[in-house]
Amino acid sequence: MxxxxxxxxxxxxxxxxxxxxxxxxxxxxxxxxxxxxxxxxxxxxxxxxxxxxxxxxxxxxxxxxxxxxxxxxxxxxxxxxxxTDIVWEKQEKPVQLPILMYHAIHVIAPGEEGNANLIVDPTTFESHLQALQQAGYYAVSPEEAYKMLTENVVPKDKKAVWLTFDDSLWDFYDIAYPLLKKYGMKATNNVITGTVGHEANLSLDEMKEMKENGISLQGHTVTHPALGNTDPVLQNTELADSKSYLDSNLDQDTISFAYPSGSYTEETIAIAERNNFKMALTTNEGIASAADGLLSLNRVRVLPSMTAELLLQTITTP
Ligand SMILES: [Zn+2]
Structure with a gap:
């Protein structure tokens, strides 16, 4: 016991x-x-x-x-x-949103001279991010850009910029993404879905990882044709298939895309609308505003020679 x-x-x-x-x-x-x-x-x-x-x-x-x-x-x-940290402030005047257009971010290699205008050096790119941060810019997602343009609001006490990168290139994951993280900047990559997993392009795993960390993946067609010179049936296939690829593989509603080579017609816009895209990005130079049409938004092309100072000058709205 x-x-x-x-x-x-x-x-x-x-x-x-x-x-x-x-x-x-x-x-x-x-x-x-x-x-x-x-x-x-x-x-x-x-x-x-x-x-x-x-x-x-x-x-x-x-x-x-x-x-x-x-x-x-x-x-x-x-x-x-x-x-949730952002307070959106209604504006009297039409909202203007600078949408920056980048392509490749890497040190130019021998033999790439033909594409030189599309390749921004990482040091230059970092100087852009630093300048934007210091100037009080807040980098918006596609959804936030849509909100700004449709509700005519801006983030309180901040300036807004939408950073976009076309062509889903390998260096976006290897070089741009770490720098974007360093400066706390969201960005959007416009993906050519037919190239996903190719050696020179992003893989689906990379896209999934980045999506969880502030990067948005949006459309740029399947095979990158100049839509303005493409048969309407094929245009529809390019837009529909790229959207459904991104929607299903990334479990999202893809709301925007960029016209390959900036090529489109009124018919392309109608096809984009039918495929439930809410916004489309052109290569037309300028600051975006709703008045230009949400399916034909201007962008600011960022050239390799663009200094941070010039970039800020270019996107400063009155
Ligand atoms: Zn492109």
Whole structure:
């Protein structure tokens, strides 16, 4: 009896210890989740760049989070996306939105001279990001751009810019993306879906990873034809197939695309509309505004020779 009693006491002690240990473990896990749950996206509005490990957050109207960390804690899904930090202010005058157009970001290699105008040196690119940050620019997502242009609002106490990159090139993941993260800037890559996974282009895995960290992947057709000179049936296929590829593979509603080589006609615009695109980007030089039509928005071409100073001058609206 005595032994059994002692043993019972000992068991109780052990149980208590076990429960205490469990409690501490739970507290530890919660602590770890809490400190790690501030993601790159959540920090965008504060321009902090200390996060090494970007993590998934629910952004805008997108799908529920599915990462391991998210399944550990339901609060993870509630992480504030930067959009929640932004207060949108209604404007009297029509909103003007500079949409920057980049292509490749890498040190030009021998033999690339023919494409020189499309290749911006990483040092120059970083100087652009730094200047934009210092000048108080907030980089918008396609959804935020759409909101600005349709509701005539701007982010309070900030200037807005939409950073776009065409052609889903390899260097966007290797070079541009780390720099964008460093400066807390969102960006959009317009993807040629027929090239996904090719050596010189982004892979689907890279796109998925970036999508979880502030990068938006939007359309740029399947094979990059000049739509303005393309049969309407083929134009429709190019737009429909590229949209459904991005929609299904990235689990999103793709709302914008860029016209390859800036080529389009009124018929192309009608086809884009039928395919439920809300915005389309041209290569027409200028600052975008709703008055130009949401399916024919101007962009600012960023040339390799463009200094940060000139870039700021070019996009400063009166
Ligand atoms: Zn292109």
């Amino acid at each position: 005595a032994t059994a009693h002692r043993k019972g006491k000992k068991n109780k002690k052990e149980l208590l210890l076990l429960m205490l240990t469990l409690l501490m473990l739970v507290a530890l896990v919660i602590g770890v989740i809490y400190t790690q749950s501030e993601s790159y996206l959540a920090n965008l509005g504060h321009q902090t760049t200390h996060k090494q490990q970007p993590k998934k957050v629910a952004n805008n109207s997108e799908v529920p989070v599915t990462t391991e960390a998210a399944t550990l804690s339901s609060t993870e899904e509630q992480d504030p996306a930067p959009t």
